[in-house]
Amino acid sequence: MNETPAPIRSIVIAGGGTAGWMAAAALSLAMGASDCTITVVESEEIGTVGVGEATIPPIRLFNGMLGIDENEFVRATGGTFKLAIEFVDWTRLGHHxxxxxxxxxxxxxxxxxxxxxxxxxxxxxxxxxxxxxxxxxxxxxxxxxxxxxxxxxxxxxSYAYHFDASLYARFLRRYAEARGVTRIEGKIADVRIGSESGLIERLTLDDGREVAGELFIDCTGFRGLLIGQALGEPYEDWSRWLPCNRALALPSERLADLPPFTRSTARGAGWQWRIPLQHRTGNGHVYCSDFISDDEAARVLIEDIGAAATGDPRPLRFTTGRRRNTWVGNCVSLGLASGFLEPLESTSIHMIQTGITKLLAWFPDRGFDPVSRAEYNRQVGAEYESVRDFLxxxxxxxxxxxxxxxxxxxxxxxxxxxxxxxxxxxxxxxxxxxxxxxxxxxxxxxxxxxxxxxxxxxxxxxxxxxxxxxxxxxxxxxxxxxxxxxxxxxxxxxxxxxxxxxxxxx
Ligand SMILES: Cc1cc2nc3c(=O)[nH]c(=O)nc-3n(C[C@H](O)[C@H](O)[C@H](O)COP(=O)(O)OP(=O)(O)OC[C@H]3O[C@@H](n4cnc5c(N)ncnc54)[C@H](O)[C@@H]3O)c2cc1C
Structure with missing residues (x-):
């Protein structure tokens, strides 16, 4: 005799960066006519990581699944088409x-x-x-x-896109809100875990408001507020293989001819990206702080962008690696909360996408069957390892x-x-x-x-x-x-x- 599932009635997405709004958009579509509520909690004051502009071709499947018109999307995000990555000076100086x-x-x-x-x-x-x-x-x-x-x-x-990450998040937010997703502006101050169940029960915001849910998606970025800080799931450090741990991001003026590829140029202690968008060019220097100071890294970047900068270098710090398990109890982490393998092959947004599609394939009911969770974690883990090897x-x-x-x-x-x-x-x-x-x-x-x-x-x-x-x-x-x-x-x-x-x- 089949058991009737006990469907999830409320999903809370913590964080509204690229990961949070991709999850909200996909879940709002997938939940269809069910009466499951979806809530996104994000803090404008904390903001998003604000980078992540180059993608790989499967993103077209994601947008296609959402029924997004390609021209409308490219227009809304200042996007361009990406055919390749050019690797300059990687193998040896002067080679590409x-x-x-x-x-x-x-x-x-x-x-x-x-x-x-x-x-x-x-x-x-x-x-x-x-x-x-x-x-x-x-x-x-x-x-x-x-x-x-x-x-x-x-x-x-085949092709992918370059786009403005914050405009993409804004675009998906409009999509998700039009399908009933509720957004709460506020700072998460506490995560309440049931003492017997070990499951997350609610988030408390710094003004005392409470957001209860049955399934929680942690999209809080590098902080990993739910999966790491509250549930204590360890982070596996892979910097012995992928040693870069800092980046500086710097926009510059638009390139007139909009080259249809990302350029990655190897530098003395890392590498530099150039991503052509319609309204500006994204540049950045990814480096290992054991081998170069932040000031020197900024100098290398500014000297080599080849166009007038339109801002100041913005520093970012990270440790390459991943969460040992990206789904724990009733909490699934996506995006930077689940891991980061550095941006060399533009894989992070893709990992958000496949995290979402795997979640939909292994979607839990309120029983949170451990077999589904284990299979999800196995598949996500294998994907991280294959990307790691390629990098x-x-x-x-x-x-x-x-x-x-x-x-x-x-x-x-x-x-x-x-x-x-x-x-x-x-x-x-x-x-x-x-x-x-x-x-x-x-x-x-x-x-x-x-x-x-x-x-x-x-x-x-x-x-x-x-x-x-x-x-x-x-x-x-x-x-x-x-x-x-x-x-x-x-x-x-x-x-x-x-x-x-x-x-x-x-
Ligand atoms: C240098 C660099 C370059 C990158 N380049 C690429 C690239 O070219 N291609 C690619 O695919 N990926 C790239 N990435 C990765 C990409 O930026 C991320 O995968 C993507 O932006 C998703 O980020 P996120 O949504 O997980 O986190 P974030 O953008 O950091 O969003 C976190 C969200 O959580 C919210 N939040 C956090 N704490 C709280 C709190 N206490 N209360 C309420 N809200 C909270 C924040 O307000 C925010 O909304 C790059 C990353 C870096 C660091």
Missing amino acids: YFHPFGRFGDDFGMTAFHQQWLRCRAAGNDAPLSAFSLTEQAALAGKFDRPPGSPGVFSTF VLHYNRVERDDSDFWRMCRAMEIPDTLAAKIDAFERTGRLLDRGKDLFEAPSWLAVLLGQGVTPRAYDPMTLAVPENDAQRVLAAMRKVIADTVTQMPSQAAHIDRHCRMPAGQA
């Missing part, structure tokens, strides 16, 4: 490569495209892999277009020997899972896929090759295709991609035509 979204070429039946490319390269073809990425070639040319109805070569193309690859596989920071990164002991992946790629050109990677084969391929990891062999199955045929197909693909890019508009022209932010809106 792109991590584009989408795929390289088309697979040859069961054989991965890059294997035929490796084979043709061994036979003397000097075309770089990048020539077979429509996304990368468009990024290089400063072009952008949305895939047409019948995609053809665009089936290999560590950038730091560890470098030729740079010009600073103590880079010498330390080269010498660090890397996670076994990453070591196995690098080893398999060097031996066979194949990519280990253990079914939990956020980043798929093309991303690993771009970064492994970009960081100078070169396979010694290629797939023997490539030999099932005559070499001349393989060379011919490669040449034809390269031409289709080059011709397609020629016909695409510039990103600035595309935005002007479809989704320009109205003047004065920011």
